Amino acid sequence: MNDVNIIDISADQISTHVKDAGVVGAGGAGFPTHVKLSAKAEIVIVNAAECEPLLKTDQQLAARYPDQVVKGLSLSMKATGAQQGIIALKAKYKDAIAVLEPHLTPNMQLAIMPDIYPAGDEVITIWLTTGRRVPPGGIPLNIGVVVNNVQTLINVANAVDGKPVTTRTLTVTGAVNNPITVTVPIGTSMHDVLELAGGIDKDLMYISGGPMMGTLITDLSTPVTKTTGGLIGLPKEHPLIKRKTMTVEAVLRIAKTVCEQCSFCTELCPRHIIGHELSPHRLIRAMNYKSIGDPSLVTTALTCSECGVCEAYACPVGISPLRVNIALKAELRAKGIKYHGELGKEDPMAKHRLVPSSRLMDRLRLRPWYKEAPLSLKVYEPDEVTLKFQQHIGAPAIPVVKVGDVVRVGQLIGEIPEGALGAKVHASIEGSVTQITPQTITIRKGGAAK
Ligand code: SF4
Ligand code: SF4
Incomplete structure (x- = not known):
């Protein structure tokens, strides 16, 4: 140091x-x-x-x-x-x-x-x-x-030391041929990242991020961003893939028909056990019987961390309070409604209610895919990158280069709008700017403008 x-x-x-x-x-x-x-x-x-x-x-x-x-x-x-x-x-x-x-x-x-x-x-x-x-x-x-x-x-x-963020290290694992942890220029496509792990398998579906909080990717041209945590391939019939492909309507229908109000989801909710008001079983009840209960109860959905314990581990009948909460959050945020509540008492059994990782792995049926994914020290160089102007919370960056400009690695290409919360974006490969859209900027190695 x-x-x-x-x-x-x-x-x-x-x-x-x-x-x-x-x-x-x-x-x-x-x-x-x-x-x-x-x-x-x-x-x-x-x-x-x-x-x-x-x-x-x-x-x-x-x-x-x-x-x-x-x-x-x-x-x-x-x-x-x-x-x-x-x-x-x-x-x-x-x-x-x-x-x-x-x-x-x-x-x-x-x-x-x-x-x-x-x-x-x-x-x-x-x-x-x-x-x-x-x-x-x-x-x-x-x-x-x-x-x-x-x-x-x-x-x-x-x-x-004057070095901007131009690369991202991520684990590519699961049922891919060659699980590996790689460093790639930001903006590299998931397609190119998968090539580094042995190629694309059409029998797999891919999750960006971790198995619990990650999201399914349907378009492999999706670029790596500053926050891409990982890339996981799993067979299309894997329960985790099936769960992530379930529509919100199906999730709500199951919640309505089979919830036993056993409250396991609440007993194991990490936020609930440390004293937050959030009680997923009460939210499911409120959703199912809209006329019953305190309307402010629904606002507790805003405090859900989306960890997925309720969905993937706690519920014995396959309900997803997580997905219900995500739907509620979107509705509440659209209406500008906020949560106002106090910190309550910690559950005296809190430390005993935490979910052991090995049990979670078994519950998710991920054991066959638990493999080494050794860190490669080579920085991969793709021919083209597409960088998002918004890879962060806040306002999207605004372009400060134009199509046809030649940029070097680390050069500023997106600036924070005046007075806004945001983050700057830098070129991650050397080349020509070939396209700028309201959301993205594409740079091609040695490429000419389209
Ligand atoms: S764990 Fe499942 S069945 Fe039990 S209250 Fe929660 S959502 Fe309902
Ligand atoms: S997803 Fe939300 S409601 Fe479910 S366990 Fe995690 S914090 Fe609690």
Whole structure:
């Protein structure tokens, strides 16, 4: 770690570098990191839990680049004024633990979490490592904490060295021929990424992200973004694929006809057990008998993390409170309705209600696909990339180049609109800009404008 850099640089300069490099939360929805680092916090947590079954990106990056992870943590602590740094990971990440330990400074510690799902949900990570509880509808900063994942912190460390975010590391696994963890320029198509893992198999369907929270991809020209967590191929008849292809109408019909009100979904809901009002079985009841109950109850759907425990693990009859919540959230957000509620008492049995990852793996019938996906150190170079102007929470970036321009790797191509929350976008390969749409920009290696 280059201590001189960290001592010499001010908190404002760190945030500016991070903003200029286009760093966003790599493990979640892509909240612009410079905004997080501009706030004041007591604790910075590195979320290295990586609790989605099958994904092996952060654990390998932490083992390979411990100095960059710790540098990113030091910079985040300096930017936010935090006095404590915590690297939260699981005991089974032995390689990462062994190499991180010698790099820690006296104000940093490793926090070893149980191998449970969703240890990587930042609200649960904070609770497991500090005992603090984020209020429902709140954010970690409300309780003095900032959380960033491993890849985000590596990007923070690079940002201060003047390197913008131009690549993404992701695990490509499942039933693919050659499970692997690869680094690709942002904007590489899923099609090209699959070629690196042994090619496309027409008997498979593909999930972008993890098995629990990922989404089905129907178009393999979909580009990798700053937040693409993984790419998983599974047979079309796999229960997980069937569940993800079920229509909302079918989900609601099943919820209406077979819910036994057993409340297992609520007893195991990670948000409920730490004292949030969210009770999925009550939401299912409210949906089914619209005339009964408190209308404000429905707004608790807004506090659902979409972890999927209720759907994939808890419900004995195949109902998806998760999908019901997603539908409710869309409706509530469209009407501009917000949740207003207090943090309640923690379930005294909370720690015993967490879902062991190995049981989840069996329940999801993923055991046959649990394979090594070794980290390749080669950065793949596609002939063409298509970068989205919106890979983050906030306003889409606006293009600052035009069709026909020749761009180099790391050159700014999308700027944050004046006064808006957003993130910059940079060219990820060298070449010519061949197309610009309201949503995307395409760059072709050595290509001429269309
Ligand atoms: S676990 Fe399933 S059956 Fe039981 S209350 Fe929840 S949705 Fe209904
Ligand atoms: S997806 Fe289900 S288990 Fe997870 S937070 Fe939402 S309601 Fe709770």
